[in-house]
Amino acid sequence: MSARISVMFVVVGLFFGFGLMDCCVNAAKFDELFQPSWAFDHFDYEGELLKLKLDRNSGAGFGSKSKYMFGKVTVQIKLVEGDSAGTVTAFYMSSDGPNHNEFDFEFLGNTTGEPYSVQTNIYVNGVGNREQRLNLWFDPTQDFHSYSIFWSQKQVVFLVDDTPIRVHSNMEKHGLPFPKDQPMGVYSSIWNADDWATQGGRVKTDWTHSPFIASYKGFEIDACECPASVTAAENAKKCTSNGSNRFWWDEPTIAELNVHQSHQLVWVKAHHMFYDYCTDAARFPVTPAECEHHRH
Template identity: 80%
Template sequence: MFGVGMFSGAGFQSKSKYMFGKVTVQIKLVEGDSAGTVTAFYMSSDGPNHNEFDFEFLGNTTGEPYTVQTNVYVNGVGNREQRLNLWFDPAKDFHSYTIFWNQRQVVFMVDETPIRVHTNMENKGLPFPKDQAMGVYSSIWNADDWATQGGLVKTDWSHAPFFATYRNFEIDACECPVSLAAVDNAKKCSSSAEKRYWWDEPTLSELNLHQSHQLMWVRANHMVYD
């Protein structure tokens, strides 16, 4: 469990960094009036030219839906925000949030339903994050200057502290030693004749038909901003 008060926030990070695979955590978000708070679950590399995959859960006033913002940074450049409202109350129970990453795509999933896909389009001259190992992080903090209704609704500190609860943290990914250079990490974590990784299976190079229909449903019914 992590909480945020008027003068504090909280977070955790993995001890290791990873390239490719899947990371999942179950989170029960802040209940009641969570306006102004942001609970984040993300992967990130280091430095100004870092890569990053973000889940950010933007709190709201009691009775109003949580907004989930996802973002992808490549070589330090973000500005790829998407927002959607969840089809359930994420503060009433635990739900799973997953980042799946291989050399073809990055998939954000909620309870195994894909809500966003970032596809490798290097063939069109667009960079794709596949050369930097990433740590896994989560945090909760106050961001009432922008998080809820564009910053119009501020945090009500009379309801503090605000808690998010975590369980079943799972990583099935390629662990990268700190001593290895980036090029060696990429080689180590890519399939070869000697070793085949599950995330490189051809069936995982894109969504299957059922997942594609799920993503279309999410975008048609719950997308707020792209």
């Protein structure tokens, strides 16, 4: 079934606006938006619920049928229960090629009773190493929670249940590149990463607990669809507001966080973040330039 293309009013979480959109996708069924990309036999479908399995033989992953430029992508995930040490469940956007852009959620499993942590990372023109880690303020294995990536020409925002946990702002005026010229696919996967995922690789995957299962529902993409037959430059032009079209992601009201969202982000950083590459002097003796600008 193809994704529904329509002219619509869009209200998306805390980021909202409206405008005519003849380019854009708004759908919420897995098979409208996504397809399995590997290990088809590790997928279980239970109506609107999708489960991905990880065992000794394989993990599993899926990807979007189309690529997009700007908008918001969301999925609801219930993470692996119990002893999930060594496992990683990822939800991310990425373009193609060695100079790709990428926005990552990586959920790092842990031993029973330890908090589940989430690592975010951003690649710009093929360069990553922008990790932040935080402990979630709830048990993500007991119920579904929404994880979203909002992307505009002004900022990239990671959200958990519509609470912003990270913002990467456009700082081109300071000479820093910003990811805004490559269409990106939407992906998710579960795999074994016990060489690094849990306590730096000190805790290994206990396969007696397998299969490890991540459950998904509520797939939503409200974004500008980019046909493969169209050049990146043409897609960027099509997906940017101009005199005749005004896309919700370009509305001035969401060019930056509002006061409430800013307070939420401060709370997350103060109470839940335990690693920020910007303050890792061992890895970065010279503070990365975007960290300096984000402070101001």
